[in-house]
Amino acid sequence: MSIKSQDRIEALTRNLEVSNVIRLKDAADLLGVSEMTVRRDVANCENIFTYMGGYITLKSPAAGGLGYILDRERGSHTDLKRTACQIAARYVKPGDTIFLDCGTTIPYLANALPENRDITAICYSINVAEILCKKPGLRVIMLGGMYHASSASFADSNSVNAILNLNINTAFMSAGGVNISRGVSCSNPHEVDIKQAVLETAANKILVVDSTKFNVIKPMLFAKLEQFDMICTDPKCDPELATRTGCPLITQ
Amino acid sequence: MSIKSQDRIEALTRNLEVSNVIRLKDAADLLGVSEMTVRRDVANCENIFTYMGGYITLKSPAAGGLGYILDRERGSHTDLKRTACQIAARYVKPGDTIFLDCGTTIPYLANALPENRDITAICYSINVAEILCKKPGLRVIMLGGMYHASSASFADSNSVNAILNLNINTAFMSAGGVNISRGVSCSNPHEVDIKQAVLETAANKILVVDSTKFNVIKPMLFAKLEQFDMICTDPKCDPELATRTGCPLITQ
DNA sequence: CAATAAATGTTAAAAATTTAACAAAACGGC
DNA sequence: GCCGTTTTGTTAAATTTTTAACATTTATTG
Numbered sequence: 001m002s003i004k005s006q007d008r009i010e011a012l013t014r015n016l017e018v019s020n021v022i023r024l025k026d027a028a029d030l031l032g033v034s035e036m037t038v039r040r041d042v043a044n045c046e047n048i049f050t051y052m053g054g055y056i057t058l059k060s061p062a063a064g065g066l067g068y069i070l071d072r073e074r075g076s077h078t079d080l081k082r083t084a085c086q087i088a089a090r091y092v093k094p095g096d097t098i099f100l101d102c103g104t105t106i107p108y109l110a111n112a113l114p115e116n117r118d119i120t121a122i123c124y125s126i127n128v129a130e131i132l133c134k135k136p137g138l139r140v141i142m143l144g145g146m147y148h149a150s151s152a153s154f155a156d157s158n159s160v161n162a163i164l165n166l167n168i169n170t171a172f173m174s175a176g177g178v179n180i181s182r183g184v185s186c187s188n189p190h191e192v193d194i195k196q197a198v199l200e201t202a203a204n205k206i207l208v209v210d211s212t213k214f215n216v217i218k219p220m221l222f223a224k225l226e227q228f229d230m231i232c233t234d235p236k237c238d239p240e241l242a243t244r245t246g247c248p249l250i251t252q
Numbered sequence: 253m254s255i256k257s258q259d260r261i262e263a264l265t266r267n268l269e270v271s272n273v274i275r276l277k278d279a280a281d282l283l284g285v286s287e288m289t290v291r292r293d294v295a296n297c298e299n300i301f302t303y304m305g306g307y308i309t310l311k312s313p314a315a316g317g318l319g320y321i322l323d324r325e326r327g328s329h330t331d332l333k334r335t336a337c338q339i340a341a342r343y344v345k346p347g348d349t350i351f352l353d354c355g356t357t358i359p360y361l362a363n364a365l366p367e368n369r370d371i372t373a374i375c376y377s378i379n380v381a382e383i384l385c386k387k388p389g390l391r392v393i394m395l396g397g398m399y400h401a402s403s404a405s406f407a408d409s410n411s412v413n414a415i416l417n418l419n420i421n422t423a424f425m426s427a428g429g430v431n432i433s434r435g436v437s438c439s440n441p442h443e444v445d446i447k448q449a450v451l452e453t454a455a456n457k458i459l460v461v462d463s464t465k466f467n468v469i470k471p472m473l474f475a476k477l478e479q480f481d482m483i484c485t486d487p488k489c490d491p492e493l494a495t496r497t498g499c500p501l502i503t504q
Numbered sequence: 505c506a507a508t509a510a511a512t513g514t515t516a517a518a519a520a521t522t523t524a525a526c527a528a529a530a531c532g533g534c
Numbered sequence: 535g536c537c538g539t540t541t542t543g544t545t546a547a548a549t550t551t552t553t554a555a556c557a558t559t560t561a562t563t564g
Contacts, residue, residue, distance in 0.1 A: 002511065002561085018359050018383065019330045024551085026331045030338070034513050039552090052273070053305015053521085054551060124396075126378075126385050133378050133399055142406045144376075144396030144414070147385055154394045158410070162396070254531085254541065276521085286543050291522090305551080306521060 001044060008033065008041055013048065016058045024054050080210035080234040085109035087250055088172055088208045088232035094118050099163075099171040099198050100128050102153035102191065105208055106174050107131055113138065122166060124194060125153035141166070148190055155190045163197040171202035173228070175209050177216035180244050183225060185218040195222045206230045211237035211251075260285065260293055265300065268310045276306050328356065332462035332486040337361035339502055340424055340460045340484040346370050351415075351423040351450050352380050354405035354443065357460055358426050359383055365390065374418060376446060377405035393418070400442055407442045415449040423454035425480070427461050429468035432496050435477060437470040447474045458482045463489035 008031045015030060016022060028035040042049045042056055050057045085108035092098055094117040100106050102125030110128045113119065116137030123129050124143035132140045143163070145156030173195060177185040184207065186192070199205055199222075207228045214237065225231075226246045235251045242249040260283045267282060268274060280287040294301045294308055302309045337360035344350055346369040352358050354377030362380045365371065368389030375381050376395035384392045395415070397408030425447060429437040436459065438444070451457055451474075459480045466489065477483075478498045487503045494501040 004560095005511080015334070015363055018363050019334065021330065022334075023331060026334065030334065035551095036514080037512055040512085052307050055305055126381055126394075129378055129399075130382060133401070133404065140399035141408075142378075142394065142396040142399065144394040144406070147381075147392035147394065149385070152385065154396070156393075158414070162410070256530095257541080287521095288544080289542055292542085 005041055005044070008038075009045055009048065012038075012041070012056070013058065016049075016056065020057060022056050024051075024056060027056055077210050077212050080212065080236060081105045082108045082112075083234040084208055084210050084232050086112050087234075087252065088206055089113060091170060091204075091206060091230070091232075092117075092119060096120070096169040097122065097167055099123075099166075099168045099173075099202060100132070101125075101172060101174040101195065101198075101208075102128065102151045103174040103176075103186075105210065106172060109172055109208060110135075122163075122168065124155065124159065125151065127152050143194075148188060151188045151191060153188075153191065155194055160193050160197040163194065164201055166201065168198065168202040170204040170206060171198045172206050172208050173198070173223075175207060175213060175222075176218035178207070178209055178213050178225070178231075179215060179217050180225065180241070182217055183221050184223040184228075185216075185221045187218045187220065189220055192220050192222045199223055199227055204229050206232055208232045210234050214238070214241060257293055257296070260290075261297055261300065264290075264293070264308070265310065268301075268308065272309060274308050276303075276308060279308055329462050329464050330360075332464065332488060333357045334360045335486040336460050336462050336484050337364050339486075339504065340458055341365060343422060343456075343458060343482070343484075344369075344371060348372070348421045349374065349419055351375075351418075351420045351425075351454060352384070353377075353424060353426045353447065353450075353460075354380065354403045355426040355428075355438075357462065358424060361424055361460060362387075374415075374420065376407065376411065377403065379404050395446075400440065403440045403443060405440075405443065407446055412445050412449040415446065416453055418453065420450065420454040422456040422458060423450045424458050424460050425450065425475075427459060427465060427474075428470035430459070430461055430465050430477070430483075431467060431469050432477065432493070434469055435473050436475040436480075437468075437473045439470045439472065441472055444472050444474045451475055451479055456481050458484055460484045462486050466490070466493060 011031060012027060024035055024038055027038045031038060042051050048059055050059050085105065088109050089112035092113060097120040100110055100121055100123045107127050110131040113135060115135055120139040120141065121132050122141045123132060129142050132138060143154060143159050145154040145159055147154055175184045176187050205228045211234050228247050230247060231245060231249045233249065233251055237251050263283060264279055276287055276290055279290045283290060294303045300311055302311050337357065340361050341364035344365060349372040352362055352373055352375045359379050362383040365387060367387055372391040372393065373384050374393045375384060381394055384390060395406060395411050397406040397411055399406055427436045428439050457480045463486050480499050482499060483497060483501045485501065485503055489503050
């Protein structure tokens, strides 16, 4: 299969992720080749496309959203993250205004949120927003700004101000590393201001991290452990840690 | 609808729950009636079946989802939208800062944007952002705010200010209706302020609408046709319109 | 740069589908 | 049973899709 052909297949796939369906002739126009070439491309990729009566569709729809995230996270403690987030979700009450951090853990919390419970969720990352916006009966507030691919989040100079003007009931914060003596850290500089602003204004602060994050140190330190009211993690967490964190450690 | 017809529809449904797809002629054989009768049965049950290119599928997502997806696209002129957006994409130049409106049309433009061309894209809807954020070498700025499900977009009191502080090179605007005498309209009140702020500040303004939007009037009027530098649409657009819009009409 | 292979385009005929109009059959009320 | 209505079938023409064969272009290699 030639590179051109692969490019066409990729372009077609991306297009189908938007439109779901395309007619053969429209695909030919779109890709700037003849219908015959599209036919041959599609026939070469039986595992990707479904072709029926002149229409092309993707064989596996919904490549975005949580499923996509799950896929990319395979082998990166998905189960632990999910568990930690299910525990954290228990601390969301009807009427709450909650803050959801960015990263690869918090999407599981977004997913675990109850529906139709008069909850307002504030977020600043695209993968969390995608999930929140699909939940029925949930108010969603998005903090805008410039996109940072490293954390799939948005941030700019107004972010801190915007946060300080919000009344956050409970903040659910993630982290790349938790070290008892050094504190809580992450990898991306642009997240620090936002996290600190949230910690400053939120009434309750819950750290949501799976057990593999303990004793890890990432470049940007953004908080001390004592600043959190609670840590939600998974049962694989060393129970001996609980006595030294300076705040309650919930593991189940 | 006769009892016989109902029985056939039930039998067909049961069959599709097993096989997912059946050809029209096979369904006719199966039910012991003519193809024409099956056609009419299926047409009478638009909410149950999806029919395309000689194949019948169930609309219910449980049955594999294909029919459900296909149906959402029917009558929504995806091909026209795609065409209009491909035309519009030609007016994006390297180094540009562009604004992308919300709605069901502009995602096709987001998809058609060139990669790695030093382009900054400003958006305020989740479905446009999802696509932009996946594009390599594209700077993305998201305008935040409260989520409005009707247009999948974010807006709040700061949105207008944020827009007026941006230097937009070219704005790509969508609309629900275009009427030569009344002007350009949309359905959602919260979009109006944003659209008007963009029209106020952007150097170039391009209206991107498929040909079915002409002579339609939606509740919220937000601009006069003369405010746009150009309209990008599809070749199905009545060429006679071009002489009366007050701005260039690009159809191919 | 020629020779070869691979990829793509063009075309026309065959097959399938859509559409519309009308004929035939079945049904229901009187 | 009769009559009007609804349902179903038939047909033919228009349109679209499919297939296959061959021409042309593009890439690759020595």
